[in-house]
Amino acid sequence: MEFHFAAWRKAMLHYGIDLAPEDYYPLEGTNLYELAKKLFALYKLNGCDEKELVNNKEKYYLDTNTFVLYPG
Secondary structure (H helix, E strand, O other): OHHHHHHHHHHHHOOOOOOOHHHHHHHOOOOHHHHHHHHHHHOOOOOOOHHHHHHHHHHHHHHHOOOOOOOO
């Protein structure tokens, strides 16, 4: 899921963190808010807002990707 990783990575840049693939991929499939908490703990970002991170990640994901709807 490279597109999700790219969105998480961009969202983490807001906190000055260049998210490493080896830190993200073991957490793939985790609930978004739980994943945000784990990333903040991993990078020792205390007091950060998980909701803000998740919202930014989702925005970057939707802004960056195109989705094709098929008839039927």
